[in-house]
Amino acid sequence: METFGQRLTDAVGKRGPLCVGIDPHPALLTGWGLTDDVAGLERFARTVVEALADRVAVFKPQSAFFERFGSLGIGILESTIRQLREARALVLLDVKRGDIGSTMAAYASAYLDQSSPLCADAITVSPYLGVGSLQSAFDLAAANGAGVFVLALTSNPEGASVQHARAADGRTVAQTVIDEISQVNVGAQPLGNLGLVVGATIGRTGHDLSRVNGPLLAPGLGAQGATPSDLRSVFGESLRNVLPSYSREVLSAGPSVSALRAATERAVDECRAALG
Numbered sequence: 001m002e003t004f005g006q007r008l009t010d011a012v013g014k015r016g017p018l019c020v021g022i023d024p025h026p027a028l029l030t031g032w033g034l035t036d037d038v039a040g041l042e043r044f045a046r047t048v049v050e051a052l053a054d055r056v057a058v059f060k061p062q063s064a065f066f067e068r069f070g071s072l073g074i075g076i077l078e079s080t081i082r083q084l085r086e087a088r089a090l091v092l093l094d095v096k097r098g099d100i101g102s103t104m105a106a107y108a109s110a111y112l113d114q115s116s117p118l119c120a121d122a123i124t125v126s127p128y129l130g131v132g133s134l135q136s137a138f139d140l141a142a143a144n145g146a147g148v149f150v151l152a153l154t155s156n157p158e159g160a161s162v163q164h165a166r167a168a169d170g171r172t173v174a175q176t177v178i179d180e181i182s183q184v185n186v187g188a189q190p191l192g193n194l195g196l197v198v199g200a201t202i203g204r205t206g207h208d209l210s211r212v213n214g215p216l217l218a219p220g221l222g223a224q225g226a227t228p229s230d231l232r233s234v235f236g237e238s239l240r241n242v243l244p245s246y247s248r249e250v251l252s253a254g255p256s257v258s259a260l261r262a263a264t265e266r267a268v269d270e271c272r273a274a275l276g
């Protein structure tokens with residue numbers, strides 16, 4: 001079975017270095033002339049799939065915006081994941097899970113087990129209960145050719161108060177997470193299955209990402225104020241492993257299919273130029 005690192009490398013090679021977040025905010029539904037209800041959500045998701053599924057490497061549906069409509073919203077999330085994967089795009093489900101090991105195993109099977117209706121290619125997780133508590137997700141991902149993206153340095157201004165705090169050995173909390181993930185990815189070719197999330201908004205923080213050997217998801221572009229030209233100062237020599245991620249900036253071009261495609265092409269071109 002191909003590893004997630006291999007599948008991601010292939011997808012980005014064919015379609016370009018871009019992740020499009022599917023975040024159906026109430027304001028976006030309204031902006032698209034849709035109702036803020038299940039019918040509006042369904043139409044929104046269907047339009048994104050029609051416009052972009054065959055041309056974007058990675059999609060990141062944000063689970064909360066589907067969960068908000070209960071089981072009907074989850075049903076639309078399931079069908080959206082399925083349609084995106086049928087179009088050979090990778091789906092990184094943004095659920096930011098994290099729990100004690102035994103419960104984490106249940107979350108892992110919900111999102112990474114091939115037989116689950118919500119099975120995705122990768123998920124986002126939070127390391128707040130300790131990186132070791134996520135082991136069951138790492139194991140299931142490896143067994144299924146899937147990936148796991150661990151929050152390290154988030155794009156929001158509040159993140160630094162926890163992530164830049166110093167552990168007993170003097171490293172920041174974020175650096176301990178980065179180092180633990182780097183250890184798992186050692187030797188993986190072309191890229192490890194474990195990624196990190198590092199916001200494009202954070203500027204130069206002095207964290208060492210040089211040994212991660214895994215994908216670096218960079219949200220915070222567009223609506224949160226970062227631009228592709230900020231990526232170099234955040235990622236330095238690790239730029240080659242960066243997967244830039246846009247949600248509202250690209251989605252606000254809708255509902256026109258051609259405008260969504262044009263916004264995506266622009267984003268890919270700008271990211272390609274910035275990543276070198």
Ligand SMILES: O=C(O)c1cc(=O)[nH]c(=O)n1[C@@H]1O[C@H](COP(=O)(O)O)[C@@H](O)[C@H]1O
Binds near residue numbers: 155197248
């Ligand atoms: O894990 C994430 O995707 C994430 C991490 C982070 O540090 N910052 C961040 O904005 N995100 C997510 O990325 C998306 C950003 O959306 P836009 O600001 O509209 O591009 C949202 O779904 C956030 O939940």
